[in-house]
Amino acid sequence: MALLSVRSLTRAPWWRNVTFELEASSHAVLRGPSGSGKTLLLRAIADLDPVDGGEVRLAGRLREEFTPAQWRRRVRYVHQGAVRLEGSVAENIAAISSLLGVPPEPAADLDPAADAKHLSGGEAQRLALQRALLGSPDVLLLDEVTAALDEPAARELEGRVRTYVAEGRAALWVSHDPSLARRLGALELHPW
């Protein structure tokens, strides 16, 4: 059974009847021209934006069988641009870990006392990924998370996601990097 199943998802005028499946321990990369609604599709799968029709299932269970909070704890959307909360790196992580009721795990290579608003793009993205992995979601929806990173930083982040997904999870990426799918051995999706 597919871990994430999307069937006939429609949000006019951006996309219609989007259908695909994502197996456990697999990646998929969503491709399409700028402004075609890739971010909107990720957000819709995370239940952050409404759709006109269609269904989304996690391990066979319809999204509507979960409360919104339950769904988003298991299907985690990571924002484009790494949103930072007020406070330090440690406080950013503590805000989410206390929300999820899990112990805070410090982000590797980041000073816990550093002001999150003053992190570089790469550091902020590492913080965002660290937060997103808290509570061990089943599916990661990664919205151009490597766009602002230099190549070594992008590879390092990819490596972390690859390790995480290999443990039975799945990741759906939006990326303009044409070689990402090949590197990850990922399915390329062109729903447009």
Next chain:
Amino acid sequence: MVNGTVPLGFGDLGLAALLILGIALVDLVLRLGLARRILLATLRASLQLALLGWILTRVFQAEGPLAVLAVALVMGSLAGVEAVRRSSRVVRGIYASSVAVMLTSSFCVTAYGLCVVIDTPGPWYAPQYAIPLLGMILGNTLTGISLGLDSALEGFDRDREEVELYLAHGATRSQAAAPVVRRAARRGMIPILNSMIAVGVISIPGMMTGQILAGESPGQAARYQLFILFAIAGGVALGTLGAVYAVRRLVFDERDRLRTDRIRIRRS
């Protein structure tokens, strides 16, 4: 002197209006460009208070609670609409919510004041107590509600990414909205708390002034003023919280999605 008050005639009011004429002269000399506004403000204040005096005279003469209720409903509804008109952003359904919150908060606090605090000589809805008390509570609650509405709508609109970050990590709408709700509630309530801190030090409040002018002892006038301030603070707190939670209800949908597409920035 009648009932401890020196009666004011139209001639006396004309003398008072000389002060406005003085403002107009300053405007003329300094070219402040306020002539239209001074004229409009003076005319509106005169007409509105004359109309209020005329209506209240009839309400005071009427027996039974219906006339009081009708005036209270009109005042509360207008205040609810005005609170939204002062906000820079609106969301679908906010007018009805604002009116409902305004009526509920001001009526509850007024009824508490009339039934529990003041032992009125006549019925509890006696218009000479109910309407001035309600009027003062409404005036201040209006400010609290409009600040709360504006701050909450601006917060959800401007801090959308922060709210959605919490939502995306599995927060419920109340958890995700908590920072915005707290900021908006504070903004709505701080003015009345500030005025309570300053009262009696910088100025003598209007109601206390009125009572002293009417012949009441300053001690009794101070107690009345304190009662009014507490009632206003209660009304403002209830109204602000009600408005902020109403905004929270309107900007989220049934799946706890933040719908900033429902928020519209009003053209100034």
